[in-house]
Amino acid sequence: MIIWDFNVIVALGITLSLGVVIILWVIYTLSRGRTEPLSNREFFRQCGFCGYLFFDYFKRTPGHCPRCGSYQN
Numbered sequence: 001m002i003i004w005d006f007n008v009i010v011a012l013g014i015t016l017s018l019g020v021v022i023i024l025w026v027i028y029t030l031s032r033g034r035t036e037p038l039s040n041r042e043f044f045r046q047c048g049f050c051g052y053l054f055f056d057y058f059k060r061t062p063g064h065c066p067r068c069g070s071y072q073n
């Protein structure tokens, strides 16, 4: 039989809250994995000068390479 003192209650609370966080993280990761490659493909750009691959979520014209600082059209 479990003796319900303060240490057992704290350990049980931490374990349950970590379990909930891990379950929510797994659900979020699995649902995100299906849609992210298609949704990010339109923001994908490559620098014409240094070849750096980056995401341009704002689609500015001209774009700005984050590595070499050159402008992209």
Ligand SMILES: [Zn+2]
Pocket (backbone or CB within 6 Å): 047, 048, 049, 050, 051, 052, 065, 066, 067, 068, 069, 070
């Ligand atoms: Zn560049």
